[in-house]
Amino acid sequence: MSIQALADSLGISISTVSRALNGYTDVSAATRQRVFDAAKAMNYSPHPVAHRLATGKTGAVAIVNSVRPGNLGDSSAIVLHTGVAEALREHQYFAMSLGIPNDESEIPELQRLLDGRLVDGIVLTRTRTNDPRVALLQERKIPFVTHGRTLDNTPHAWLDTDNEGGFEQATQALIDLGHRRIGFINGMAHMTFAHLREQGFRNALKLAKLNEALCPVHYTELTAVSGAHVASQMLALPQAPTALLCATDAVALGAMHAIRVAGLQVGRDVSVMGYGNSEAGQFASPPLSSIDHALLDNGRHLAQLLVRLMAGESIAQLQRLEPAQLLIRESVGRAPT
DSSP states (O other), X not given: OOHHHHHHHHTSOHHHHHHHHTXXXXXXXXXXXXXXXXXXXXXXXXXXXXXXXXXXXXSEEEEEEEEOTTOOOOHHHHHHHHHHHHHHHTTTOXXXXXXXXXXXXXXXXXXXXXXXXXXXXXEEOSOBXXXXXXXXXXXXXXXXXXXXXXXXXXXXXXXXXXXXXXXXXXXHHHHHTTOOOEEEEEOOTTBXXXXXXXXXXXXXXXXXXXXXXXXXXXXXXXSXXXXXXXXXXXXXXXXXOSEEEESXXXXXXXXXXXXXHTTXXXXXXXXXXXXXXXXXXXXXXXXXXXXXXXXXXXXXXXXXXXXXXXXXXXXXXXXXXXXXXXXXXXXXXXXXX
């Protein structure tokens, strides 16, 4: 099906059909709808190269993930991508997931993506407190939204989970169960989510007037191996924690392994709580307590914010904080007496 045949069937010019399909406002709403209906009925779709030349748009959005060498990531990236792709599909956009190394090549690689003009917008993940990627995107004036906030960059569009509130609530739940020595195995300190989660953790400690010296915080990679290593160190302390709050479910599963290796029982001798409500955590033994952040919905909402940004909405209207939900399972119990 050619655009000529579509125009002939409607009795209007090729130019009018093209402008209607590309959303130009000098074509009446009634005519645009008539063209859309006919195109759908005749199974017409514009040639991608011609469409790009006519509109300057690629029809694609990139989800840019920062990855470390040898770190394969986890299923959360897949869930987020699924939510973004589902929402973008409704607006005729494809979602592409790109992994860019988190090293000295990161900014040059991102510049190469922008120079190629391969996408119309970007979803940026794993934000840092001061993120040079955000500064670059702002300089290049490409529409983008971040999954997570930054703390020191110029304001931009973002969606974030209430990390501070979620971890304050989780810490308070452990305190209510009698725990007075709570260890926190956190992500790397330069990550925004880690900063906010620690803030929530310390808020609860201060409110309960706990001795923070007995509630150590360690920063590590978000892997089960790292969780096991840090947990084993904490368990060897003279006044070892009776509960471990972990930055992710993967870290928490590693911590549970360390507890068993130490000859202790998870949930009885040492309580463990993660973040992410992963399938692995739900089927662990015992089932892992966690903080759920509705990641699929996060992805959908990120895409919706980006579409609104590309349509010209103000950044001030495109900042969204999502709630977190605490889920207590058998990995958490009362503090041992």
